[in-house]
Amino acid sequence: MDNSALMIWSMLFGAVGLGFFTYGSRQKAIVPWLIGTTLMVDPWFITNAYALVAVDLLVIGLAWFVPL
Numbered sequence: 001m002d003n004s005a006l007m008i009w010s011m012l013f014g015a016v017g018l019g020f021f022t023y024g025s026r027q028k029a030i031v032p033w034l035i036g037t038t039l040m041v042d043p044w045f046i047t048n049a050y051a052l053v054a055v056d057l058l059v060i061g062l063a064w065f066v067p068l
Contacts, residue, residue: 006052010043013056020063031066035059 017039024033038059046052 005049006043006047009049009052009056013039013052014043016056016060032063035063 017036019036020032020039021036024030024036039056042055042059043052046055
């Protein structure tokens with residue numbers, strides 16, 4: 001169960017990360033670019049689904065508080 005959940009969450013956050021990355025690249029904005037890169041790369045290093053969701057929600061939350 002944890003393995004399939006991890007894969008699904010990784011794909012979901014990777015897709016969101018791709019959106020942030022594309023937006024940051026086109027607008028030449030470093031914060032969304034870094035958030036997108038983090039969302040796409042961190043599933044390689046986080047092997048627990050609960051930890052992945054917690055970390056990625058915190059990273060996405062940074063987009064609301066850090067000026068673009």
